Amino acid sequence: MTRIDDTFARLRQSGKKAFVSYIMAGDPDVPTALAVMRGLPGAGVDIIELGLPFTDPMADGSTIQLAGQRALEGGMTVDATLQMVRDFRAGDQVTPIVLMGYYNPIYARGVDLFLNQAIAAGIDGLIVVDLPPEEDAELCIPAQAAGLNFIRLATPTTDAKRLPTVLRNTSGFVYYVSVTGTTGAAAAQAGDVAPEVARIKASTDLPVIVGFGINTPDQARGIASVADGCVVGSAIVKEIGAGKPVAEVLAFVASLAAGAHSA
Amino acid sequence: MPEDLINSYMTGPDEQGRFGMFGGRFVSETLMPLILDLEERYEFAKTDPTFWAEMDWLWKHYVGRPSPLYYAERLTQHLGGAKIYMKRDELNHTGAHKINNVLGQIILARRMGKTRIIAETGAGQHGVATATVCAKFGLQCVVYMGAHDVERQAPNVFRMKLLGAEVIPVTSGRGTLKDAMNDALRDWVTNVRDTFYCIGTVAGPHPYPAMVRDFQSIIGKEVRWQLAEQEGEGRLPDTVIAAIGGGSNAMGLFYPFLDDPSVGIIGVEAGGKGVDDRMQHCASLTGGRPGVLHGNRTYLLQDLDGQILEGFSISAGLDYPGIGPEHAWLHDTKRAQYVSITDAEALEAFQLCCKLEGIIPALEPAHALAHVMKIAPGLPADHIIVMNMCGRGDKDIFTVAKHLGQDMKV
Ligand SMILES: Cc1ncc(COP(=O)(O)O)c(C=O)c1O
Numbered sequence A: 001m002t003r004i005d006d007t008f009a010r011l012r013q014s015g016k017k018a019f020v021s022y023i024m025a026g027d028p029d030v031p032t033a034l035a036v037m038r039g040l041p042g043a044g045v046d047i048i049e050l051g052l053p054f055t056d057p058m059a060d061g062s063t064i065q066l067a068g069q070r071a072l073e074g075g076m077t078v079d080a081t082l083q084m085v086r087d088f089r090a091g092d093q094v095t096p097i098v099l100m101g102y103y104n105p106i107y108a109r110g111v112d113l114f115l116n117q118a119i120a121a122g123i124d125g126l127i128v129v130d131l132p133p134e135e136d137a138e139l140c141i142p143a144q145a146a147g148l149n150f151i152r153l154a155t156p157t158t159d160a161k162r163l164p165t166v167l168r169n170t171s172g173f174v175y176y177v178s179v180t181g182t183t184g185a186a187a188a189q190a191g192d193v194a195p196e197v198a199r200i201k202a203s204t205d206l207p208v209i210v211g212f213g214i215n216t217p218d219q220a221r222g223i224a225s226v227a228d229g230c231v232v233g234s235a236i237v238k239e240i241g242a243g244k245p246v247a248e249v250l251a252f253v254a255s256l257a258a259g260a261h262s263a
Numbered sequence B: 001m002p003e004d005l006i007n008s009y010m011t012g013p014d015e016q017g018r019f020g021m022f023g024g025r026f027v028s029e030t031l032m033p034l035i036l037d038l039e040e041r042y043e044f045a046k047t048d049p050t051f052w053a054e055m056d057w058l059w060k061h062y063v064g065r066p067s068p069l070y071y072a073e074r075l076t077q078h079l080g081g082a083k084i085y086m087k088r089d090e091l092n093h094t095g096a097h098k099i100n101n102v103l104g105q106i107i108l109a110r111r112m113g114k115t116r117i118i119a120e121t122g123a124g125q126h127g128v129a130t131a132t133v134c135a136k137f138g139l140q141c142v143v144y145m146g147a148h149d150v151e152r153q154a155p156n157v158f159r160m161k162l163l164g165a166e167v168i169p170v171t172s173g174r175g176t177l178k179d180a181m182n183d184a185l186r187d188w189v190t191n192v193r194d195t196f197y198c199i200g201t202v203a204g205p206h207p208y209p210a211m212v213r214d215f216q217s218i219i220g221k222e223v224r225w226q227l228a229e230q231e232g233e234g235r236l237p238d239t240v241i242a243a244i245g246g247g248s249n250a251m252g253l254f255y256p257f258l259d260d261p262s263v264g265i266i267g268v269e270a271g272g273k274g275v276d277d278r279m280q281h282c283a284s285l286t287g288g289r290p291g292v293l294h295g296n297r298t299y300l301l302q303d304l305d306g307q308i309l310e311g312f313s314i315s316a317g318l319d320y321p322g323i324g325p326e327h328a329w330l331h332d333t334k335r336a337q338y339v340s341i342t343d344a345e346a347l348e349a350f351q352l353c354c355k356l357e358g359i360i361p362a363l364e365p366a367h368a369l370a371h372v373m374k375i376a377p378g379l380p381a382d383h384i385i386v387m388n389m390c391g392r393g394d395k396d397i398f399t400v401a402k403h404l405g406q407d408m409k410v
Helices: A003-014 A030-039 A062-073 A078-089 A103-109 A111-121 A140-145 A163-168 A190-201 A217-225 A234-241 A246-261 B032-046 B049-063 B073-079 B098-111 B125-137 B147-152 B154-162 B177-190 B208-216 B218-231 B248-257 B325-332 B343-357 B363-378 B393-403
Strands: A018-024 A047-051 A097-101 A125-128 A152-154 A174-177 A208-211 A229-232 B022-026 B069-071 B083-087 B116-121 B140-146 B166-170 B195-197 B239-244 B264-272 B289-293 B295-300 B337-342 B384-388
Touching: A003 A018, A018 A030, A018 A062, A018 A208, A018 A217, A018 A234, A018 A246, A030 A078, A030 A234, A030 A246, A047 A062, A047 A078, A062 A234, A078 A097, A078 A103, A078 A111, A103 A111, A103 B289, A111 A140, A152 A163, A163 A190, A174 A190, A190 A208, A190 A217, A217 A229, A217 A246, A229 A234, A229 A246, A234 A246, B022 B289, B022 B325, B032 B098, B032 B208, B049 B098, B069 B218, B073 B083, B073 B343, B073 B363, B083 B218, B098 B125, B098 B195, B098 B208, B098 B248, B116 B125, B116 B177, B125 B140, B125 B154, B140 B147, B140 B154, B140 B177, B147 B154, B147 B166, B154 B166, B166 B177, B177 B195, B208 B218, B208 B248, B208 B325, B218 B248, B218 B384, B239 B248, B239 B363, B248 B264, B248 B325, B248 B384, B264 B325, B264 B343, B264 B363, B295 B325, B337 B343, B337 B363, B343 B363, B343 B393, B363 B384, B363 B393
Parallel strands: A018 A047, A018 A229, A047 A097, A097 A125, A152 A174, A174 A208, A208 A229, B083 B384, B116 B140, B116 B195, B140 B166, B239 B264, B239 B384, B264 B337
Antiparallel strands: B022 B295, B069 B083, B289 B295
């Protein structure tokens, strides 16, 4: 049982949907990002996705691209990202942290060394956008063997034939990307998402969380009501990018969390 | 061809799309079903005679193939050593080798029922080739080009527009070729149903590196019979040389000779201002490390944290921080040798070629020629070098004028 599994067990008991939020490590600088991160659980966030900055985020829209650039220009590194996780963990042993990013920074460090360091820092799961099931031997299998969850994306192009392949080595939860497109794309309608979530749930016992394009508390409620929870990324990152004070960012996050939790 | 295929260099990639440890399919889940579908359709087309009949007809009547294999007599005499041939792919329609590959991909796209074609371009040669073939077939064409390159390569931008393509300047990242490729991938992820991504070099996820190589291999296949025609039955080149951006013109020339051990193979990377730790070059093999970008594992210019670095070269077409995975494998297995040539050396070769042969080369093949100039004098007169003159230099005259200190009003 990882922190992720525990969190879903707890939510299930209380009959609540999960609210997952994404921020970029080191955006716009480490103290600000850490202050936001520390405030997320209090704002109602059940699981934190922490972006690992990369120069070439091919699956991200402009909001998250710019966040990564701000972080890198501020000198953000893999080591500093892991340090951020350790600093967060010093005050919070419960909230799961999923590191989300691209493979090359992990590959450059060396998979085994990276996994040891990630686990020691207190990371619970990984989402690596450019590692489909076809490349499971790279990181997915070693990560699971080391005790991390490896969370996979399912998308509208993942048809019935392919779904078992996608689900096979997935753990923690399934992240359903509700639209074809990059992060920050237009939101899907809850009515369109519902049958897709049902299709995935028919093939797995894992929770299904839906993301991409959710911007408002109403959308969070709508999407969460047809799934096990929802993810908001770009909308929060946009607030950070606009230079809003931490308290204001967290108030916005709290409104989204309340939306998801009212589902 | 060796009878023992285990010792063949021509069997790759494997089913995972790997050349040794290089290559693969490092893409997001949204794209995965698309590249699997593409692979299936390409595997079918590859053995379909009607596909190749269509290609051959267009290669002949639209592109102007076969391109000549030309004995560069004055250059040979000037250098005073090896006998130098040029494969004249700069005479192709649109002025470079890029169209060889574009035709193949667009015919495939049509067979797959795709109506919208996207491409990335650096110097604009692949963009122009794609816009050209799309115009011919009445397909919608969208070309992503780094904002920086849009400025540097204004004539090619205008050409693409004349041909009916939409050119989208890419401002993300630092606005160069790798960012254009990122944005093309983002477009593809968004428009999965009707869009075909026409990649311009032997990079990207499997099956692109193999497919683009196969389409470009027409270059080396022609060299085989053309050289036999001019030098006698069975005569193979002793050395084949080509410039490398992503590596497509080079793979096209090299591939048909991989299993001929007597043929030496040399790839020439862009050395920019010199291959050292200032990193002002694009020599991924000589100055990079293995990593994962744009769907494949290959040698990349990157920092210790795995962040990708920008390349630097006088030639916009070589300005890419990676290299096709098959080259990475040929490098590690030592079947091919990879060297680098600086901007200054390429400029010198550019001028020499104009004066001695009456051929204005593109800056990309000028790199290959600069290496020919280095090695030819030390080789015997019966040593045959074939270099790939993969593009003509009209697009580069403004850049060259600037470097020669001549102010040309555009
Ligand atoms: C004339 C010419 N040669 C070479 C290249 C580099 O590409 P590749 O290495 O794939 O042949 C380009 C790219 O724009 C080009 O225009």
